[in-house]
Amino acid sequence: TQLLEQSPQFLSIQEGENLTVYCNSSSVFSSLQWYRQEPGEGPVLLVTVVTGGEVKKLKRLTFQFGDARKDSSLHITAAQPGDTGLYLCAGGMDSNYQLIWGAGTKLIIKP
């Protein structure tokens, strides 16, 4: 069974602080996607990483794919209330078109 474990499950911090969310697996993925979901809406794609060691930046968000393509991290610098939401990682396999989803990290940024 392929699993993607996200940690922490829940994080509540003050505006301006930094944070890192992790997505780990024992399986190798050909790609990894990060989505953000706001209450009452569907998830929205933030980034896709496909190369081991790849780093992508999206304003204050930095995404990294592990060298062995088994893990990924999302780092937010100087978090803002607008970053509040559920962050989901999803691993892709070349062999099929299904994604393996993590359970999500619920992030609350307090003003």
Added chain:
Amino acid sequence: DAGITQSPRHKVTETGTPVTLRCHQTENHRYMYWYRQDPGHGLRLIHYSYGVKDTDKGEVSDGYSVSRSKTEDFLLTLESATSSQTSVYFCAIKGQGARRIPGELFFGEGSRLTVL
């Protein structure tokens, strides 16, 4: 706007009744998916479709069936709803990817189903 609409958005029903959720897309995408989302479980795939009348099971397909008679519509049916099927259901379409880069999933706004 990825052109996905789900209906109904909210439904309350009783155990044992049939329920059908509809997903409609205007983008002519080939792949469509039904997921359920429950606290602590993330998104779990119920069924997916890779074309008209071409469907396959996901990891939690028991108690659910699907149909796709037109490219734009993907229906999810609970033949006899149970309380364990109380959940938020999301439909998604898959955008065009590139070499080694999977397509982005575009999600509907969800259908919240409560089975009493």
